[in-house]
Amino acid sequence: MARHRSPRIDKTPFEAEILDLSHDGRGVARREGKAVFVAGALPGERVMAEQTAKNRHFDEARTLEVLAASPQRVVPRCLHFGSCGGCVLQHLDESRQIEAKQQVLLDNLERIGHVAPASVLPPLTDASWGYRRKGRFSVRRVDKKDKTLVGFREQDPRFVADLSECHTVIPEIGLRIAALAQLVDGLQARAHIPQIEFIAGDAADGFSGIALVVRHLQPLGDADLAALAAFAQARDWAVFLQPGGLESVHALWPQAPKLAFALPQWKIELLFRPLDFIQVNAGLNQKMIARTFELLEPQPQDRVLDLFCGLGNFTLPLARLAGEVVGVEGEAGLVARARENAAHNGLHNVQFHAADLTQDQRGTPWMRQGFDKLLLDPPRSGAIDVLKQLPLKQFDRIVYVSCHPGSLARDAAYLVNEQGYALRSAGVMDMFPHTAHVESIALFERG
Structure with missing residues (x-):
């Protein structure tokens, strides 16, 4: 049996003009008509690069020398930058980092979802160093x-x-x-x-x-x-x-x-176990919760559904503002601790249910309850499976917190182009400064 051979890599250094920044933080060049993703390079720069991988439709390379630097280039703070894969944007000015992430979000909404927000929210930022907990x-x-x-x-x-x-x-x-x-x-x-x-x-x-x-x-x-x-x-x-x-x-x-950890604005304390999921950036998390509630506008008479609720990061403070909140999460252990957290905080107007939201939930009691508003905070795969099950006409307002702009764009296309919602606003939140990770939030209202 013949063995498959990887395409031969040409290690000869080459000069490249960097035209754009990719979604994963690499510079984008073209070489002999083919896209090349160049690690360590920024738009507007001229660099010497070396090929590191060869693919049918694109190549990959790394920067050997910056011949003409972008004015947005800064000296990386970390001595391990360039080898460690933990963050890839330290060489880009912080203000430009969040602008680039916002452009990734808008490009995804347009290219994948064929939608555009009526307004772009101001980016949410917090401490850019020493934030990861x-x-x-x-x-x-x-x-x-x-x-x-x-x-x-x-x-x-x-x-x-x-x-x-x-x-x-x-x-x-x-x-x-x-x-x-x-x-x-x-x-x-x-x-x-x-x-x-x-x-x-x-x-x-x-x-x-x-x-x-x-x-x-x-x-x-x-x-x-x-x-x-x-x-x-x-x-x-x-x-x-x-x-x-x-x-x-x-x-x-x-x-x-x-x-x-405490959410003092809402007088909530969340207990957790050492392998539980919590938002990595404590300061940004509190700002994210506040913006979510500004967009959702929960009222004392509202019943709100919070899907992919985890420990109750949104659910529990939301219960301070809405009449009743129902949180649904796929991991049973997180649901058990969310219930414990509700009791710990003296909240009696909140329910938690364990359910695999990728599977059919239309026969479950919580799905048949009436709601006014919907909050979504799904994993990278998005929320399309559960959105197609929900009786969406009951929700006047949907707030979608996303950790992947591509899945948000796909789900936005369904809500806007098939279900008649309007994408009122969308924006980015810098949960992971100096990385290419894009956290975003969007508000949908029934048209």
Whole structure:
């Protein structure tokens, strides 16, 4: 059987004029009529580049030298920029980053959805450094380097970036990556720890609110357990162990740490577990909730449906404003904790239901209840499956929070072109500064 061979890559450096910025933060050039995506290059620049991949319809390359720089180019803050794949836009001025993301949103709405908002919302921004309170570090022992690497994946995702620090992660963790790598390298089980997740809530009662979850593929010995506990104790962190699936996660130290964050504007405290989904950017999250409610305009007499509700990040503060709120989420564990959070906050006008929103839910009691307004915060795949099931005529107003502009554009096409809604406004929110990730929000009203 003949083996498939990858197209041969020509490593000869070539000069390129950068015409545009792609959705993933690379410069776009054309070479012999073919699109080339050039990592590390910005629109308006002239660069020397080297091909890194060859495809039928486009090629990929990396910048070797900037021959003529864009006025929007800045010096990256992180010494690992260019190798680490955690963020790809540090070389672009921050104000231009959010403009580029807004253009990605508008282009997707036009190209995929064939729709345009009546108005573009002002971008939402918050702290651009030290904002990331949740994430996953890959761990790999590299014998050739005689060290253990802890960090995000490189731009080539086969490799773990050799990080000493990260300026987008909250500084309590981001400036201690080298110490974390040294800790793991000293463990007997260092070759059997593939990842460490981190999450941070609010500090309280002498506890920093920071927790690590150490995934390990073989049982840890007493010396390793003691080393992990001592590392956490010295920093007032919590450390959890994960020997198997999600259900295997358990606290090593302390026995029952309280993980929580507050939404003070609505007098809400959300309790969570260390592998639960929470929005990574605490400051932007509060601004996002406030903008969502400005667009949704919940009234004391309204019944509101919140789909893909998670722990109740929107649902619980919304219950302070609306008459009744129903939250629906696919992960049963999150639903259980959302109910606990409702009780924790003394809310009695909110219901939570577990349901796979990609499947037919038309026979479920919550689907048959009447509602006035709809809030959606779906995963990257979007909400088209559940939108096609809902009796949409009951909703005067729909607010859609999106983490993927392509799926938002597809769903907007359905709401506008098939269901008669008007796209009143849309805009971007910089949940992940210095990355190409585009978080956005849109308001639909019945035409």
